[in-house]
Amino acid sequence: MDLNSSSPQTIPVVSTFSSPFDQSPPVKDPNSASTRKPISLWPGMYHSPVTTALWEARSKIFEGLLDPPKDAPPQSELLTKTPSQSRTTILYNFSSDYILREQYRDPWNEVRIGKLLEDLDALAGTISVKHCSDDDSTTRPLLLVTASVDKIVLKKPISVDIDLKIVGAVIWVGRSSIEIQLDVIQPAKEESDDSEPVALTANFIFVARDSKTGKAAPVNRLSPETELEKFLFEEAEGRSNLRKRKRVGDRKEFENGEVNQLEALLAEGRIFCDMPALADRDSILLKDTCLENSLICQPQQRNIHGRIFGGFLMHRAFELAFSTAYTFAGLVPCFLEVDHVDFLRPVDVGDFLRFKSCVLYTELENPDQPLINVEVAAHVTRPEIRSSEVSNTFYFTFTLRPEAKATRNGFKIRKVVPATEEEARRILDRMDADA
Template identity: 30%
Template sequence: MGSLPRTALRHLKPARGCRCSQFGPRSIVIPSVRDRSFHSSSPQRTDGVFRALTEQRVRTPWIEAFRRQQKEQKDPSAAEEPQEVPKDRQLTPKRMNESYSSVVLPLAQDPWLLDTYLNSSGHIRLGTIFMDLDALSGIIAYKHTGDDVTTVTASCDRITIKHPLTEICDLELSGKVTYATGRSSLEISMQVARAPEAGKNTTDVDVLIDCTFTMVSLDPATKKPVNVNPLVVETPEEKQLFALGERNSKMRKERNKTALIKHTPNDLESDLIHAFWQKQLQYHDPYDDLRKPDNVHFMDTTRLQTATIMQPQNRNRHHFMIFGGFLLKQTFELAFTAAAAFAHAKPTFVSLDPSTFQNPVPVGSILYLTATVVYTDPPLIGPPGEEVDAESKYTRIQVRVESKVRDVEHGKSNPTGQFNYTFTVEKNIRVMPRTYQEFMMYLDARRRAEDVKQSLQEEGREVTPKMAEKSVTE
């Protein structure tokens, strides 16, 4: 195609305020510069992670950190400045409000920011909100511990929908340290709520999500746990939050003691395994008319896997490890996809159940994620003496996402975490295990489902599937 002469180009320039011009028989729309600003480099709009949170996480351009690493010939897994924790570090007790942090996402005001948070259906992508929550938890943790230590996410104890959003609005993310005894771990409680009007406070019905993260502080040089400042608990509300953190800590320890990796299933669970085995025999018995129903699917057929190279744009503040919020987003979206593929229906998020970050994920490594539907409620077979609603219109689906990492040369793999997501679908569908490993995954998921169901009922905030259908989130 030939080029136009300069005089012709000048004729194409619209008059002031005009947004279109004629070029031959077609109309060419020329966007006004007021519509979107131009930059010599792309603005710091990311896929999730609001800029105010990103600035706290990434403080040095990757090229500078990379060149410094090359110059000093440092181990890629080392922190930026691997000095030991000072011997005279002050561990005076701190108040909860000293670590309080909040940020407002102006989603209703800024359509370009909203653009990075929406899916194809116009719903808010919860994975991006989870990224922001993990970034905020880091800010809160360092407010409490100071910069002398390395603080990492050990587990996400729970993320639950409290009151579904029915319209796009500005969101306020806030939280603080609510449990710390002086040892290496601390619990951070956060919430996502409809941003209140100026001069007003957030009410309970405005809260979309609440969650708790457990962080652990390490010596930057030795990577061994170090003590942190204990909390001063003063008001009745603070005492209640601290007691909840203490309960969560005990529950984590109890789960570890009774984990199926260490102990055999209990009597009731053994009965369930036997009942499933008998059901499989019936499905394959030529003399039995019972056959596997169309709404029952074997667990191994629900599996989805991905492999992704870890890029430095998703690094944490220590440069050479991947930001935990990125893993939450990736695992959530794979779990959502697995639930949708399993049910052939749109899943609605219910909760992220207790999930662990086992090992860090280095920049440049290959991350492998495997999602499996491990439990459905109502189940195909219930415990002896317990009635199961076999005709239920809705089904809760629990998806387990396991992650492992290898270097690019594909050396030894290393497990990096396990994430447990629960969704609701408007479908009568069931999952069925048939190997011993699948039975253990099924029983572990069943335990989690029972714990979450009981705690939500105790707190009186069970979100019904009908309520969830109106939500503008995934």
């Protein structure tokens, strides 16, 4: 399939030195007596070449969200939609757009994963809006927020010199939740144009809230048509049921069944704390792998609902996780996946946000591909009231780039051990989740 093929739901991404919308005059909507503002003047837009393209392509939908009628009623009748109605493709013309290519290039001539995470969240949000829209400007629009990321898996390196596309659609719908699956597709140089190897897969879960009451709101139903769509729906249904069961039973099962594992993890950590001269030099305390950074959340980072854009948080968490793995291994890491992420509380403009990272544990069974599991916790800190709450916890898995390993003979990844029971519990929780 030609990556540059276009359709009504295919959005090309272009990059210029300045936004083509900055100086746009107001656009007259032929179906309305009102005047539509240029997108760059709408509040709460997190600007990038991708988000600008997405929001411009669906300006009428977002305009309704941003300026709903006063005291508008909620949607009275749910619609039934198909996955194809929300399916959207976005194109990155890296081969012909030099500026766009440079915005996404990392030091190894690949796509910056952090920026790609931003784009995935933006596209998933747009697809969820598309599915939940009832095409009636007189009803109250829903608030759609990222509830969690089920998993993001990198299947092969993504080159910044070859055109790229992301294809996404709604694959499952509950009462008030929606799962969107996204595939990043990029053919290799030596492959024919009609091949579409998937380089990365991601599943995002969004939840709907009533924009007036803030309570959970029902969303349009989904009717899968093809065998693949039915299969994806059943898989997503199974994941949803599994998440519900885990929320109910995980902690009790751990308390009753894994005390011995907890003690085994703590035993080596106690040697580091009590007899450091006798500790294993091939191990390191978890607290000695930590990094941290902080920021004040700015208005430019907010989404259409006035909260901090979830993709921005993932981007910043990824950059810190990469740095943590780099300083831990002493070699350039290679990203493999993001595990399940729950967005526990919203982050507001003006919040003091602290990202704290550590290497949680390593897997060394395969010497050719050692795994480094990094945890990044985002804390919303309020010094004036002496409080700090976890907003999100991200789990990234890295290995080492092959060319980096070749530069150092006899390198060895160290084992990470906990010094406290709380650290040991975190390690075991993640090991169980990854099993």
